[in-house]
Amino acid sequence: MTATQTPPETPAEKTAVLPTVSVEEKPFRPRASGVLGRGVVWAAVAWLVLAVPGNHLSPFDLGVSDVGVLSTAAIFAIIGLSLNVLIGYAGQISLGHQAFVGIGAFTSAFVVTDLGMEFWLAVPVAAFMGGVQAAVLGAISLRLSGLYFALVTLAYGMFAEESLFGIAALTGGEGGKAAPRPIGFETDYQYYYVCLAFLALVWWLDLRLTRTKGGRALQALRENPRVASSYGINVKAYTMLAFVVSGVFAAIGGSLLAHHDEVIVPSSFDFELALLFVLMTVVGGLRNRLGVVLGSVFFALLGSGFLVEVLHLTGFVEGVIGLPKEFVALVIGPILLLLTITRFPGGIGQQVAPIRGWMLGGRFDRHAGAVKEIEVNDVRA
Template identity: 65%
Template sequence: MSAVQASPGKEASAESTLVLPSVVGKPKSRFRPTTAGWFARGLAWAALAWFVFAVPGNFLSPFDLHGEDIGHLITAAVFVIIGLSLNILIGYTGTISLGHQAFVGIGAFMAAYMEVDLGIDFWFAVPIAAIVGGVQAAVLGAISLRLTGLYFALVTFAYGVFTEESIFGIIGFTGGDAGKAVTRPMGFQSPTAYYYLCLGFVVVVLWLDWRLTRTKGGRALQALRENPRVASSYGINVKAYTLLAFVTSGVFAAVAGALFAHGKDLIVPQNFGFELALSFILMTVVGGLRNRAGVVIGSVFFALMEGGWLFKTWLFDTVGVDWLLEDGIGLPLSFVPLVLGPILLILTLTTHPGGIGQQIAPIKEWMLGRKFDIHTGKVRDVEVTDVRA
């Protein structure tokens, strides 16, 4: 029962008290999957685990993957870490980097230099490469933090070109055109074992990224993306938190570079050109900014397109996609990512602003035990604050 009392200064009497009937609605029932629903979700999770863990090791799999195939999967795991690192910059702070290949390359050559020239073990070389990646990001960020948007992107682009033309040309550091040959760590010499090691690093980076977004600093980063001036008015140090994002992104990228170096028989400076930086940005935006699942899938997709390996698999080979691209229209498979990437970007900006993450949101929520809703995760418009100019 509820009552509306008389105005202040007057005593409420029985006549001045209005008694309203209590209306109690039925509580909204919480959706719970049925037994069959949980079983279906379990099968979906089992299929995903089988694809990620069993297929690369040729366990209970009709496919027969060899060393080259596993090498592409290793590259996919490395690209996932790179995509997550870029998502911190573009997705969380709205700052774009056009020189991310420099951070990956320096991480790769630093790990290779320490192992080949200094004889340092893999387990020490990777953390040192990560520190170097964070330091270079801190130095570059401290110099260019006065700039924002397009100007900051141009600074990162200039740094990427500078790294390609100067640092990667130091023969004592990179080996020059001959490159550096790096061996995999003890116990992980086989491509399959090293793939599982890279998966372990992916899990660690995903966990760190998840923890970051749930800290005070992570919330501050996302406030910067919405509006730096408003965030500053609430006491958030815009420059300090932007630098934090840049350093974190640099650390993740350097770790990915170190893993990339050990996953290849030979790394050369040509592996880290500007077209690689474009692929990194495309896979992150197409995957879906601020959506880890989307970024992971987008990164894997672009990694498997590198060198056209995806179109040489059994699925595409049966319909002759590689023949159609190379012999039909004269497009080398190695150029497919640079052609297909912009097309996917246009489709993302016009039809699915949330990227792959938006498209898989209903399935992801369903697998997490929630009701399937085709409209889940729908994004109507592109947020212009995602890349501030």
């Protein structure tokens, strides 16, 4: 018998490629050394935020003025988160945000000083008034967007500055309105932790908002209101929601700011403050919660002159340039804004994204958080 011969392979069979079997990639788990390293970094962050301002377990002591600046930084972070709801989520820019902060400040001072109520009741009342004024202004300007909406908020901010804050019964006139701190938290060291606790609360509320149906609707209408409307999303209602939430958060920040200064005056809430709020939010990184907080803290420290003193630049800034250190933020801010628009669309949040991802247990990816499109272009004009 002859052996069976196999036929020669055809060209098609020779070039055929065996199907590849997909192998599921195992989830990344850091090694023991990586876990230890992350734990050390988390402990260092907790030490800087919680222990150092109270002079606990610290080799150096912070003075009262330094701790007061840190309290202001926490308050600015709350205000930054409030503005991020409006600009980052709803895509509407506000140039009169100092009015919402001022209403919250004077309402809280009025409740405590004139009505004799406690601070812990004054803050919710101020938040309620912030939501009410935002709802009223939102109802008036809901048909507008982009530049026209910004002009309405600018006009409202000027109206509040020139008229509302001139009502002596509410603001105390030129002498201002007293706003004592809560009992048990009278010192700057104690009040810092109050501001930090409210920052954590606002952070949590903002996080919960983005995970709800309303938060997802806000993100959809920011991308394209017409497409969102075609999917059954009520554009006006959710824009109003963003405006009210932003007003509530801003009023909370204003209330804390009033009791931080203990005497609040109308001249504190001007257009320069509104401009600073916009700069710190955009430079921090729109829709990036951590970036907005870091940007707000940076501008608070820079605007108070704290960073200039720490870096020993007071002589150069005031002596050589001839610029008061309190105005450095308004000079550096526009430069950082241009860099954000042209080079780093994700702002500070984009820069710290690799570190944040690593600290949360992932691989260190230097491309994490990269944003290709310019964030501020998402604001509809």
